[in-house]
Amino acid sequence: MAERERRSAPPYGGVFVPRTRVMERDDLHRAIWRMAHEIIERNHGLDGVELIGLQTGGVAVAERLGEALFAIEQVSLPVQTLDVAFYRDDIGLRPVLPEAVTDITADLDGKIVVLVDDVLFTGRTIRAALNALGDYGRPRAVQLAVMIDRGHRELPIRPDFVGKNLPTRRDEVVDVHADGVDLGEMRK
Amino acid sequence: MTIADLLSIDDLGGADGIEDVLRLTDSFVEVTERSIPRVPALRGKTVASLFYEDSTRTRMSFETAAKRLSADTMSFSVASSSVKKGESLRDTALTIEAMGVDAIVVRHSSSGAPHRVAGWVDAAVVNAGDGWHEHPTQALLDCYTIRQRLGGLGGLHIMIVGDVKHSRVARSDVAAFSALGAEVTLVAPPTLLPPSLEGWPVRVSHDLDTVLPGADVVYLLRMQQERMTEALLPTLREYTTRYGLSRRRAERLGAGAVVMHPGPMNRGVEIAPEVADLPQAAIIDQVRNGVAVRMAVLYLLLGSGPEKVPTAERLVEQAGVA
Incomplete structure (x- = not known):
């Protein structure tokens, strides 16, 4: 669920009201598999x-990508998690609390890190994530996989693997969940 | 949750607020375990510590917490300051604020001093111990340590043993432990209990040996000899015999029981020297968790947006509560 985006979209504390279903369950499944193939192709395997x-x-x-990667390559990649709350540039402008404890167990020096997010919007979360990664090590490369690229970038950041490009209005909200992807608004 | 100051445990608004701090602390524990234990969350903010009373661990803990959040720190100790020249608390607080600080950590020997400071300045004020009144961040790190060891506080039997009368730690702990659903028993001779316990959600015992077997947590308070102005005990040795956690008493505790102490310890008075080093003792964990808890408190006060309400409104608000 795009909890982060929902929380930061005005009106604060509103409820997400879906308007259009933009991806069905099957579309999501196919996109995951295509992205998994692309990740393997780009990196010549999963080493x-x-x-x-x-x-x-x-x-x-990320968990679904991990399952697809395992099915294709028989290589099990444990999904690590990162919460970027403490690295955001809007701390002090609005409440920014972490959703969960960061869990990065691997030594990232010299690795290829594939960052995975549900929705790419302004790029500020990814900017924060890149800063956070620097505190855990020095990866050889960082690649970005997102299910939805909805545009409206505020920073020079682009994804490497995209599930779907979705043109949106700024005030709309995208919700990625297990059964598909919805486009809608926040209402009080 | 947004709060303007942390002056007492009640400022967190009960169990939910305390749980929020403990959850946030989980994230900061992860930060302190990294090879680079620092996040840029409070870059550009300044935290001043204003200590009118001696303290090593609390002051260092707050300053370490502020530094790990990338805040700047200023330190003010009475011994080397213009308080010696007769400057009042109010003038000192306003002077520090005029230098552009965002939070002031106050320790004072008079109960209520941080409340007064909070009324004078717009900066966030954290009570780091005031007289016999409260020490909220100590209570939060105690809750965190118990939760870490035993999973939670609901239904636990917690014994707070010793000089409750002079203890701000005990007052904050009673509020926090009982808010989270623990049953608290104060164990002390009558002379070391407050004159009235009306409204305290606690049971009282004067005999450590009868209550000890049922304890999940034994929280030993320091004998505060510097605060004792009258003869409350025949001798310190008698206190140790009746209320000290000796090796023999410690052996009667369950394997899962937790022994805690806010420090600094008087080994050989309230706790036997070797008991402080048993696996049940969580005293070093308390210190370790203190940094992460204080990071959470500073982050909540300085990192969560809405500014503090204007001073005049706050005064009315406080008057309304009182």
Whole structure:
């Protein structure tokens, strides 16, 4: 669930009201498998690849990617998780609390880190995640996999693996969940 | 949850607020375990410590917490300051604030001093111990340590043993432990209990040996000899004999029981020298968790947006509560 985006979208404390279903369950499944193939193709296998899901929406996507990667390559990549709350640049502007404890167990020096998130929007979460990764080690490369790229970037950040490009209005909210992807708004 | 100051455990608004701090502490424990134990969360903020009473661990703990959040720290100790020249608490607080601080950590020998400071300044104020009144961050790190060892506080039997009368730690602990559902028993001679315990959610015992077998947590308080102005005990040795956690008493505790102490310990008075080093003793854990808990408190006060309400409104608010 795009809890992070939902919390930061005005009106604060509102409820997400879905309007359109933009991806069905099967679409989600196919996108995961295609992205898994792309990750393997790009990296010539999975040697030295670490999978890190961003709390909270990215973790579920990362877990599904991990399952697909295992089915294709028979290599098991444990999903590690990262919460970027303490690295955000909007601390002090609004309440920013971590959703969960960060769990990065691997030594990231010299590894290829695939960051996974559900929705790529302004790019500020990814900026924060890149800063956070620096405190855990020096990866050889960082790649970004997102289920939905909804545009409206505020920083020079682009994804490497995309489930679906989805043109949106700024005030809309995208919700990625197990049964598909919805587009809607926050209402009081 | 947003709070403007942390002056007493009640400021957190009961169990939910305390649980929020403990959950946030989990994230900061992860930070303190990294090879680079620092996050940029409070970059550009300044935390000043204003200590009118001696303290090593609390002051160092707060300063370490602030540094690990990338805040700047300022330290003010009475011994080397213009308080010696007769400056009042109010003037000192306003002077520190004028230097541009975002939070002031106050320790004072008078109960209520941090409340007064909070009324004078716009900066967030954290009570780091005031007289016999409260020491909220100590209670939070105690709750965190118990939760870490025993999974939670609900239904636990916690014995607070010793000089309850002069103890701000005991007052904050009673509030926090009982808010989280623990049953608290105060164990002390009548002279070391407050004159009235009306409204305290506690049981009282004067005999450690009868209550000890049922204890999940034994919390030993320091004998505060510097605060004792009258003869409350015949001798310290008699206290040790009746209320000290000796090796023999410690052996009667369950394997899962936890022994705690807010420090500094008087080994040989309230706790036998070797008991402090048993596996049941969580005293070093308390210190370790103190940094993460204080990171959580500073982060909640300084990192969560809405500014503090104006001073005048706050005064009315406080008057309304009192």
